[in-house]
Amino acid sequence: MKSLLANEKNFLIDKLQKEVLLLEGYKPATVGKLHLPGLQTIEAAFPNGIFPLGAVHEFLTFEPEHSAATGGFISGILSGILSPGGVCIWVSNCRCLFPPALKAFGLQPDNIIFIDVHRERDVLAATEEALKCNSITAVIAEIGELTFMQSRRLQLAVEASKVTGFIMRNNARRITSTACISRWQVIPQPGAAADGLPGVGYPRWQVALQRVRNGRPGNWTVEWRAGKFAVIEESRFRLTINKHIRQAG
Amino acid sequence: MYIWIPHLLTDWLEVRKPELRGRPVIIRCRQHGRVIISAANTAAKKQGIFCGMTEADAKAIVPGLQAFDEIPGKEAQLLNAIGEWCIRFTPTVAVDMPDGLILDMSGCAHLWGGEEAYLKDLHTRLHNRGYDTCIAIADTIGVAWAMARFGGNGSIIAPQQHTAALLQLPPQALRLEEAVLERLRKVGFRRIAQFAGIKRAALRRRFGDILLQRMDEATGVILETINPLQPIAAYEERLACLEPIRTATGISIAIQKLLYQLCTRLHNEGKGLRYAVLRCYRVDHQIISTEIGTHRSSVNTDHLFKLFELKIPLLAPGLGIELFILEATIVEDMPPAQEALWRITTGNMESAEVAELIDRITGKISGAGISRYLPQEHYWPERAIKATRSLQEKPGTEWRCDRPRPTQLLANPEPIQVTVPVPDYPPMLFIYKSQLHNIKKADGPERIEREWWLEDGELRDYYTVEDEHGQRYWLFRSGAYSGNRTSEWFIHGFFA
Numbered sequence: 001m002k003s004l005l006a007n008e009k010n011f012l013i014d015k016l017q018k019e020v021l022l023l024e025g026y027k028p029a030t031v032g033k034l035h036l037p038g039l040q041t042i043e044a045a046f047p048n049g050i051f052p053l054g055a056v057h058e059f060l061t062f063e064p065e066h067s068a069a070t071g072g073f074i075s076g077i078l079s080g081i082l083s084p085g086g087v088c089i090w091v092s093n094c095r096c097l098f099p100p101a102l103k104a105f106g107l108q109p110d111n112i113i114f115i116d117v118h119r120e121r122d123v124l125a126a127t128e129e130a131l132k133c134n135s136i137t138a139v140i141a142e143i144g145e146l147t148f149m150q151s152r153r154l155q156l157a158v159e160a161s162k163v164t165g166f167i168m169r170n171n172a173r174r175i176t177s178t179a180c181i182s183r184w185q186v187i188p189q190p191g192a193a194a195d196g197l198p199g200v201g202y203p204r205w206q207v208a209l210q211r212v213r214n215g216r217p218g219n220w221t222v223e224w225r226a227g228k229f230a231v232i233e234e235s236r237f238r239l240t241i242n243k244h245i246r247q248a249g
Numbered sequence: 250m251y252i253w254i255p256h257l258l259t260d261w262l263e264v265r266k267p268e269l270r271g272r273p274v275i276i277r278c279r280q281h282g283r284v285i286i287s288a289a290n291t292a293a294k295k296q297g298i299f300c301g302m303t304e305a306d307a308k309a310i311v312p313g314l315q316a317f318d319e320i321p322g323k324e325a326q327l328l329n330a331i332g333e334w335c336i337r338f339t340p341t342v343a344v345d346m347p348d349g350l351i352l353d354m355s356g357c358a359h360l361w362g363g364e365e366a367y368l369k370d371l372h373t374r375l376h377n378r379g380y381d382t383c384i385a386i387a388d389t390i391g392v393a394w395a396m397a398r399f400g401g402n403g404s405i406i407a408p409q410q411h412t413a414a415l416l417q418l419p420p421q422a423l424r425l426e427e428a429v430l431e432r433l434r435k436v437g438f439r440r441i442a443q444f445a446g447i448k449r450a451a452l453r454r455r456f457g458d459i460l461l462q463r464m465d466e467a468t469g470v471i472l473e474t475i476n477p478l479q480p481i482a483a484y485e486e487r488l489a490c491l492e493p494i495r496t497a498t499g500i501s502i503a504i505q506k507l508l509y510q511l512c513t514r515l516h517n518e519g520k521g522l523r524y525a526v527l528r529c530y531r532v533d534h535q536i537i538s539t540e541i542g543t544h545r546s547s548v549n550t551d552h553l554f555k556l557f558e559l560k561i562p563l564l565a566p567g568l569g570i571e572l573f574i575l576e577a578t579i580v581e582d583m584p585p586a587q588e589a590l591w592r593i594t595t596g597n598m599e600s601a602e603v604a605e606l607i608d609r610i611t612g613k614i615s616g617a618g619i620s621r622y623l624p625q626e627h628y629w630p631e632r633a634i635k636a637t638r639s640l641q642e643k644p645g646t647e648w649r650c651d652r653p654r655p656t657q658l659l660a661n662p663e664p665i666q667v668t669v670p671v672p673d674y675p676p677m678l679f680i681y682k683s684q685l686h687n688i689k690k691a692d693g694p695e696r697i698e699r700e701w702w703l704e705d706g707e708l709r710d711y712y713t714v715e716d717e718h719g720q721r722y723w724l725f726r727s728g729a730y731s732g733n734r735t736s737e738w739f740i741h742g743f744f745a
Contacts, residue, residue, distance in 0.1 A: 065720040065743050068657040072745025075656075087603050098658035098742060099622040100633055103648040105745070109622055109634075110644050111598070115610060116618040126610050126617060135602035188745070190689065190719035199692045200653075200715050203745045224745070 021047050021214060036080050038229035039222070042207065046182075047214040053081060054162035056131075056154050058146070058180035060172050060210075064096070067142075067170050069188040069205050071097055072105055074140060074166050076224055079106030081164065082137050089130045091115045092142040093123050094170075106227055124150055131157040131165050138164045144171035151178035183211040189221060204232070251393035252350040252371070253383040254331070259290035261327055262317060264379035273311050277304045278319040287319055291381070324348065331380070332478045337530055337572055338371055340487075343475035349397070351390055351475050360489065364405050372403065387411045390475065391467030395422030412468050416442035423463040429456050484520075484577035486510045493532045493569020497561050500529075500570070504557045505550070507575035512548040521546025521583030522553065529564060530572040537564055541612065544619070544640050545604035546581040552605045559612045598640050607640065624648045628697050630658065630741070652695060653713050655723040655742030662739035665724065672730045675712045679724065681740050686716035694726075713744060721745070 036043050036051050043051050059074065061067045078088060090097065090112050099109035115126050120143065127141040131154055146169055158165055167180065185208045191201035204223045211217060221232040254260065259274050273293035275286045284304040293314065298307045308314050324347050332342045332350050341353035354367065361367040368384055375382050385396035387406040392415050396404045399422045406414045415422065418441055420433045433456065438444045444452065445464070453461055465471040486507045494500060504527065515522060523546050528538040541556040611617050622634040623644045633654075667676035675691035693712035699705070707728035715721045721744035727737045 063720075064657055065722075068655065068721075068743035069745050071656045075745075085598070087598060087600075089606075096657045096659060096742075098630070098634075098655055100624065100648060100650075101654040101656040101658075101745070103650040104654070109624075109648060112621070113603075113607065113640070114618075114620045114622070116620070117614055118616055122614045122617065126614055129610050129613065130606060133602060133606040135600050136606070188719045188721060190715060190717075191721075198690070200690050200713050200721060200744075203721070204719065205745075 018048070036077060036229065039231065041231045042209065042218070042220055042222075045209055045212060045216045045218050051077075051081075052181055053164045054158055055181035056151065056158055056165035056167060056179070058151075058167045058169060058178055058183045060175070060183065060185045061168055061170050062172065065188055066186065067096075067168065069203070070168055070184075070186045072101075072203055072224065073184075073186045073205060073207065073222070074168070075102045075105035075107045076229055077166075078138055078140075082107070082111070086111065086137040087135070088112045088138045088140065089115060089136055090140045090142075091117070091123050091126045091130065093117050093120055095142065105224065120144055124154075127165070127167075128153055128157050131163050132161050134161040134163060136163060138166060140166045140168065142168045142170050144169065145173070146176070146178055148176060148178055151180050155179040155181075181213050182209060182215070184209055191223070250352040250354045250368075250384065250386045251345070251390065251397040252335075252352065252375070253385075253394075253397040254328075254348050254350075254375075254380055255383065256288065256290050256381055257324060257327055257348045258288045258319075259293075260380045261323075263290070269315060272315060273298065273313065274315045274317070275304070275307060276319050277316050329478065331375075334534065335371075336479065338367070340479070340485075341475070341477045342479075343477055345394070349394070351393070353475065353477075354386070368403060368405065387414070389467055389469045390473045391415075391424065391463065394424060395467065398422065415467050416440065416445055420444075423460070423467060425460060425463060429460055432456055433460075484511060484515065484522075484580055486514075486575045488573040488575075490571055490573070493566075493571050494573075495566045495569045500561055500564060500566065500573075501554075501558065503570075503573045504561075504575070505554055507573060508550045508553050508557070511575055511577060512550045512553070515577065515580065515583075516548045519583060520580045521548050522577045522579075523547075523581050524579035525553070525575060525577050527557065527560075528574045528576070529566070529570040530574070531566065531570050532568045535567065537566075537570075539564060540578075542579075542608070543604065544607045544611075544638075545601060546583040547601065547604070547608075548583065549601070549605070552608070556608055556612045604640055627700065629700055630654070630697070632700070632703075653692065653723075653744065655721075656745045657743040658723075659741055662725070662741045665738050665740050667724075667738045673710075675714055676724065676738065679714075679722075679738065679740070681722075686720070686722070688714045689717055690715040697725075711741070 043049060046052055059070045061070050082088065088111060095114065095116060099112065102109045117123055117126055123141055123143050127139055130136065130139045146167060154165055187206045189204045189206050191204040202223050202225045204221065207222045208219050209217050223230045223232055258276050262274060263269050271292055273296060274290045275293055275298065276288040277284050278287045286298065286300055286302050286304060286307055289298045289300060293311065296311050298310060304316060328344045328350060332344050335342045335350060335352060339352050339354045339357045343351040345351050358364045358367040361370055364386055368386060372382055372384055383397045383402045385393050385400060385404045387393040387396055388408060388411040392406060392411040395415060395418050396406060399418045400414065420430055420438055420441060423441065449461055462471065466473045488503050488507050494503060522543060524540065524542045526538055526540045528536055530536055539560040541553065547553060607619055611619060619638060620636040621640065623637055623642060624646050625633060625635045626646050627633050665679045665681045667679040669676045673694065675693060676688055678685060678687050691712050691714040694710040696708060696710050698708045709725040709727060711723060711725045713721065714724055722740055723742035723744060724738060724740055727739060730736060
C-alpha cells in the first residue's frame with residue numbers, strides 16, 4: 001500500500017515536472033529518439049532524458065589541446081544529429097580545424113561551410129544570422145567572450161528556427177552566466193589501447209557537464225571508439241592512468 | 250543622331266580658362282619642322298585663321314593670338330568623357346574621331362517628348378557646359394554626319410527623307426578623301442544630286458570604290474555599324490526618375506522596381522542572377538555604384554533586395570539620383586524549381602535557403618571568407634584538402650580516414666625542442682612554447698614524402714604522441730637521420 005502511494009506520488013511529480021518543462025519551452029520528447037548513440041548516460045542528465053536540439057550549448061576551452069578535444073566531441077555529437085546531406089556552419093576568426101579529421105568522427109567534411117571573419121563581433125553576427133536559418137542543422141562558433149546579452153540573442157534565434165548551436169569559448173577569461181542551455185568542458189584524458197597494445201589508442205576525454213538547465217550536471221569519461229561514443233566506467237579508467245609505463249612503437 | 254563639336258579642344262581650353270573666352274585661341278603642333286595650327290576657336294576663325302596655317306602667319310594676322318601646345322590623345326579623352334556623359338540620353342554612344350559622337354537614339358526620344366525636345370535638351374546641356382555643338386538627327390549615320398556639318402545646326406531629317414536631304418549637300422558631306430574630292434571638283438560636281446544619277450560602273454571607274462561605298466552607307470543600302478562606348482549589357486534595366494531621388498526609401502523603391510523587372514525577365518528565360526551592379530547617375534554628373542553577388546543563381550526578388558538593402562546606407566545620393574541602372578553582369582542557367590508538396594525542414598547544400606544565408610552573411614560582413622573543403626589525392630597534409638567557394642561542388646574523391654589526422658592543424662609547423670633516445674624512435678619529451686611535455690605513449694612514424702614533382706624539400710616522419718596529461722600531439726621530424734647534423738623537429742597539430 002505504501003509503495004503504491006509512493007508510485008502515485010512519483011507519477012504525479014513526473015507529470016508536474018513535464019508540465020513545467022512545457023511551460024518553459026521544452027517540447028515533449030518523442031519516445032525512443034535518442035540523439036547521441038552511446039551516450040545514454042549523459043543524455044539522461046538532460047530534461048526529459050533527451051539531448052536538446054534547437055538550443056545553444058556552450059563549451060569552455062582554455063588550451064589548443066582542449067579545443068582539439070572539444071572539436072572532436074562536438075563532431076561526434078553532430079554525426080548523430082546530422083541527417084545525410086545536412087549542412088553545418090562553422091564560424092571562426094582563428095580557425096585551425098583540419099577538416100579531414102572530422103571524417104574519423106563520422107562527419108562528412110564537405111557538408112560543413114566554414115565562415116572566416118576577422119573580428120570577434122563578426123563571429124557573433126554571422127552566428128546569429130546562421131542560427132536564424134532553419135535549413136541548416138547546426139552552427140559551431142569559436143568565440144572568446146560571450147556576455148549574457150549576446151547569448152540571449154543567440155538563444156532567441158534558435159528558439160524560432162530550431163537550429164542547434166555549439167559555442168566554443170576558446171578564451172574564456174571570465175566565466176559569466178549565459179543563456180545557453182548547458183555548459184560543457186571537454187578535457188583530453190590518457191587513452192588506453194585495447195588489450196595493452198602499445199600506441200596511443202582511442203581518443204578519450206573527460207566530459208564535464210558543468211551546468212544544465214533543468215537537468216543534472218555530471219562528470220563522465222568518454223571514448224570515441226569505432227565510430228561511436230562509449231562511456232567508460234570509473235574503475236577501469238583509474239586503472240589505466242596509474243599505469244605509467246612508456247609504450248612506444 | 251550625330252553630334253559635331255567643331256571646336257572641341259579650344260572649347261575645353263575655354264572651360265578650363267574662362268579668361269580666354271571671346272579671344273582668338275589656337276592649338277599648335279609640330280609637323281615636319283613647322284609649327285602649324287591644329288585647332289582654332291570661333292574668334293580666331295573670324296579673323297581669317299584656319300587649321301593647317303603656320304603659327305607665324307597666324308600671329309602676323311592676329312597679333313594678340315593665344316597659342317597652346319597640343320596634348321596628344323586629348324581629343325579621344327574628351328570625346329570619351331562626353332560620350333559617357335551622353336549615356337543618360339541613350340545607351341548606345343560611339344565616338345567618331347576626331348571631333349564627333351554618334352548616338353543611336355532609337356526609342357529614346359519619346360522620354361523627352363519628341364525628337365526636337367530631345368535635341369534641344371542635349372544641345373542646351375552641352376552648351377551650358379561650354380561646348381559648341383552642331384547636332385543632326387537622321388536615319389543613317391552618314392546623313393546625320395553630313396547634316397551636322399553641312400546642313401545647319403539642329404536639323405532633323407524625317408524618316409525616309411534622308412536621301413532627299415543628302416542630294417542637296419556638297420560632295421564633302423560623303424566623308425571622302427581629299428584626292429577623290431579634288432577629282433569630283435575638277436569634273437564640276439558641286440552637289441551630290443549632280444552625280445547621284447550616274448551609272449555606278451562609270452562612277453567606280455572614275456572615282457573608285459570608296460565613293461560608291463560612302464553613298465550606299467549614307468542612303469542606307471549598306472548597314473553601317475558603330476562601336477558603342479559601353480557595350481550594351483545583355484541583362485540591364487533602367488529607371489529614369491522624374492524628380493531626383495534623395496531618400497533611402499526612394500532608393501529602395503527604385504531597386505525593388507528594377508529587381509522585379511530584371512528577375513521577371515531572367516525567370517522567363519530560365520536564368521538566374523549571380524552578380525549584379527547597380528549604378529546611380531547623380532544630378533551632379535557623378536556615378537555611384539554598388540554591387541551584390543550570390544552563391545547560387547537566384548531570381549528571388551525579396552532575397553536580392555535584402556542584399557541590396559545592406560548597401561543602401563553606403564550610397565551617397567548627394568543632390569539626388571536621376572537615373573538607376575541595374576545590370577546583371579553574371580547570369581547563370583537556373584534549373585526550374587520543383588514545386589514541393591511538403592516543406593523539407595532540413596536543407597542540403599543545393600537548397601536555396603542555404604545559399605541565401607551565405608549571401609546575407611557575405612553582404613553583412615565585409616571580408617567574410619566562405620569556404621568548403623574537398624578532399625584531394627595528396628598525402629602531404631597541407632595539400633590534402635582543397636578550398637572551394639562553390640556550394641554545389643562535389644568531392645572528386647573519397648575522404649580518407651585510414652591514417653590518424655589531428656583535429657587542429659597549425660597553419661605553419663612550429664619548431665620544438667626534443668630529446669630522442671634512439672634514431673627513428675619517437676621523442677621522450679618535447680618543449681613547446683617553453684612548456685615541457687613528457688611523452689608517455691606514441692604511434693608512428695608515418696613517413697610522408699614531399700611531392701618532388703611539385704616542390705623541393707625534406708620528407709617528414711610524423712609521430713602521434715600523448716603526454717602525461719593525456720593531451721595528444723602530431724609531431725614530425727623534418728628529413729631523414731644523417732650522421733653529421735641534428736634533425737629538426739616540429740609540432741603540426743593537436744589530436745582530439
